[in-house]
Amino acid sequence: MAITGRTRLFCVLGDPIVQAQAPALLNPLLDRLGVDAVLVPVHAPADRLDAIVAGLKPIANLDGMLVTIPHKLPMCAHADELSDTAALLGSTNALRREPDGHWYADNFDGAGFVDGLAAEGHQWTGRVVALAGAGGAGLAMAAALMAAGAGRIDVADPDTQRLTAFLTRLEPRWPGRVLAACGPPAPDTAIAVNATPLGLRPADPLPFEPARLPSATLVADIIMRPAETRLLRAATALGLPTHPGIHMLRHQLPLYQEFFRLPATPAD
Incomplete structure (x- = not known):
């Protein structure tokens, strides 16, 4: 699917990020579902995580963030609301922007x-x-x-x-x-x-x-x-x-699909 001015964004944050497999799995899923969105890797050094997230949140077409090593614990502080699982763990690996603009976090690891x-x-x-x-x-x-x-x-x-x-x-x-x-x-x-x-x-x-x-x-x-x-x-x-x-990761894909409110099947 071509990236255009209408394309929605997701990102995955990590330090390092070169090992991240989420883009290779989630982007083909978005394509199969006909969703005009792309997941991009973001190298977020630990000492700059707060600044990077503060810069990402105002991006109006950013719908969600995935989180990998070593940010799963500190990213809870960047959520406005935690699921029961994320609250129990004090850890998150996925955040979505809600319609009112606040950020909701869960953990599917x-x-x-x-x-x-x-x-x-x-x-x-x-x-x-x-x-x-x-x-x-x-x-x-x-x-x-x-x-x-x-x-x-x-x-x-x-x-x-x-x-x-x-x-x-x-x-x-x-x-x-x-x-x-x-x-x-x-x-x-x-x-x-x-x-x-x-x-x-x-x-x-x-x-x-x-x-x-x-x-x-x-x-x-x-x-x-x-x-x-x-x-x-x-x-x-x-x-x-x-x-x-x-x-x-493969078995988190259907969980992400539901969490980010992606369609269950490809659009006609």
């Missing part, structure tokens, strides 16, 4: 991750999940997994303040079932998830050692580019099943 696991036939009900990363994405996935019936989540993060905030936020909803990881992975760990930015760059260290996981543990990564991260390669070499990050 967790739902997309769980739907992606289900679509690939993976099981989490009643099981233990080891989670690396207590940031916005980790919060969303932990809450969605617990709401969908996971038995327990063991969370690791070197930032003790962030880890404490994570546990404090989820403990009232799932007392005694979201815990700080202590020592090696539990012997009944069924899924190990990287919810950190580690893996975006070739020189990044592994977020955890897959060799320490029980046999048959599913290793999942939220990194989408590269599609096969160093963590996933290491897990595959050990014979562990893997789950790449693209599934989480």
Whole structure:
């Protein structure tokens, strides 16, 4: 679809942004639906996020913003209203402009991750999940997994303040079932998830050692580019099943479609 003076805008904010896969998935969807709109990447360095968002909001044909690493927590402060999920998490990955001009925020990371696991036939009900990363994405996935019936989540993060905030936020909803990881992975760990930015760059260290996981543990990564991260390669070499990050985004597409009030089917 050609971009014209009537084209509506969406943007995705991140730092870095080169790894973002949302434009490659959402723009073809907009085209298939016959929606005159485009999603563009915006590199928003963390120290300039407030200024960038303040500059974007007055753009009259900007209808929505998607949010990726590392802005999911601070972007809540730029919303006028939070969904129940975003309020629980203190994190958002999607904001839309309402007809009266105010900005409404929600978070679909967790739902997309769980739907992606289900679509690939993976099981989490009643099981233990080891989670690396207590940031916005980790919060969303932990809450969605617990709401969908996971038995327990063991969370690791070197930032003790962030880890404490994570546990404090989820403990009232799932007392005694979201815990700080202590020592090696539990012997009944069924899924190990990287919810950190580690893996975006070739020189990044592994977020955890897959060799320490029980046999048959599913290793999942939220990194989408590269599609096969160093963590996933290491897990595959050990014979562990893997789950790449693209599934989480693909299964958010219908959620974004509804959230941004896009048509369900192409226009005639």
